[in-house]
Amino acid sequence: MGIYLDNAATSWPKPKVVYDAVYDFMINNGTSSGRGSYKKAMESDRLIYETRKLIAQFFNFNDPKKVIFTSNITESLNLALNGILENGDHVITSSIEHNAVWRCLKTLERDKGITITKINATKDGFTNPKDVEEAINDKTKLIIFNHASNVLGTISPIRDIGKIARTHNIPFLVDAAQTAGAYPIDIQEDNIDLLAFTGHKSLLGPMGTGGLIVNWDGDIKPLKSGGTGGDSAYEYQPDYYPNRLETGTLNVSGIVGLRESIKFINKETIEKIHDKESKIVEYALNRLEEVKDIEIYGPKDSEKIVGVISFNIKNKRAENVGYELDSKYDIMLRAGLHCSPNAHDLIGTKEIGCIRIGIGYFNEKEDIDKLVAALNEITLQN
Ligand SMILES: Cc1ncc(COP(=O)(O)O)c(C=O)c1O
Structure with missing residues (x-):
């Protein structure tokens, strides 16, 4: 092997319950969620809602409708960064971000003229939160840090950075790709406004699952427009969550697998x-x-x-x-x-x-x- x-x-491998749940859903249900009113489609709706609730609880968040499903954390980060940053905005990040953040920021720098302050980490990957505070200016629109580096493994002091962000009323976005499921994350205690996660790493779920948790009242523009299953005659993306940021048929079989992997983690x-x-x-x-x-x-x-x-x-x-x-x-x-x-x-x-x-x-x-x-x-x- x-x-x-x-x-x-x-x-x-994944926990066996994950394989079983995906298989069972595909064989015995297989319907889209948020689209139909027959019994099996309603069962899909229930599974999706329950998973939103489970994920919210998992990260100590109290508003399941603001748990947005994506296909992976790359999409979650693109959604948050493109949805928040506009011409001339300033963003603060670390010098050890994954390309899911870095390429997105560089593209926004080139295409929208945002400015980026990269906080230098030490050779071991440590960032000093004080440097973040010093980098804040009146154009700073967002602070984005990974929770752990995918090269060095180093865990970032997100709670302290989040506290600084709160003091200055700047949203704080965390890339939890390497920590979610392996290290405790508490949205409230860790002062996180936007939490991006991927389902297929330490959350032990299937590939093609991920999400963005929105613990923030500011405006995030949708990355995509399209069908949401409701308000079909309305010609624009609906304003309410999760439909504002979630569009197109969801990966229900994957999300059902993620539901089981999170239950597995909770049990262990x-x-x-x-x-x-x-x-x-x-x-x-x-x-x-x-x-x-x-x-x-x-x-x-x-x-x-x-x-x-x-x-x-x-x-x-x-x-x-x-x-x-x-x-x-x-x-x-x-x-x-x-x-x-x-x-x-x-x-x-x-x-x-x-x-x-x-x-x-x-x-x-x-x-x-x-x-x-x-x-x-x-x-x-x-
Ligand atoms: C820190 C970090 N961010 C983002 C990603 C992107 O993850 P995904 O491919 O699931 O979108 C990874 C994956 O390697 C990562 O380690």
Whole structure:
């Protein structure tokens, strides 16, 4: 079956209840939601509403209709950034954002003349909230930070940044791609106005699911216009949530799978999940240090990172190591550039890339032992 260590890209395997729910829905229901009034379509509506409610509760949010479903966090972030930022606006972000944020901001800079302040993180990926406060000016329209870096794993001080944003009455958008499901997130306590999440990583749901939670009263323009199932004679996108921002047929089978994965996480408890992952991260950090000529990036502290560890082996190309791990040892991980050029700039790997392991809830210490044994053999060659 191989050893899967690419959970930062997408989690696998999923809990069995997820596969079962998707299959069951497709075989026994298969109807669209928000469109029909026959019994099966009403059942779809119920499943969608229940999932909105479950997601809202999961992040301690009290308004399920402002949980907007998207196809992934890239769409959620595009929706928020394009929907809020206008000509001449100023935005504050970190120097280690994923391209889902960074390319979107650069495009808005080119096409709409927004200005961007990039807060420099330390080489380990830490941002000082004070720098965020100092960067605020009277044109600042939004602050956007990832909750954890997809290259270094470093967890951002979102609660403190959110507090600053609140004080200055600026909306705070959080990219929770690497944390949702693996690390507790509380929209109220963490001072989050807009929470973007993806369903297929640590939330353990199917690909093609994600969302944006809108804990903010300001205006977000829809990214898309189209059918919502209601008000069909009205010629514009309706103004009320979720239809204002959610249009076209929803991925009901995927969302039904996400519903089960979140129930699974609730049952296991996020504390237990975080604790297990954290222990494997600590174990991996220690064991990887045994590999000759290894350079590990990031804080090297299991309390400060999620299950993401990046490294290189001196004089070995990351892609070659990744290829050998896969072809000879059946170990799957990511090697190269990881959709975050700024983070690679920071650690000096923009030209050479790096190897990244993504530890998930279904990994065990033995997976790390096998990885380390394989890396030891690879480093012995020439
Ligand atoms: C921090 C971060 N943001 C955004 C994304 C994009 O996720 P998706 O492909 O699910 O839209 C990722 C995925 O790698 C990520 O790690």
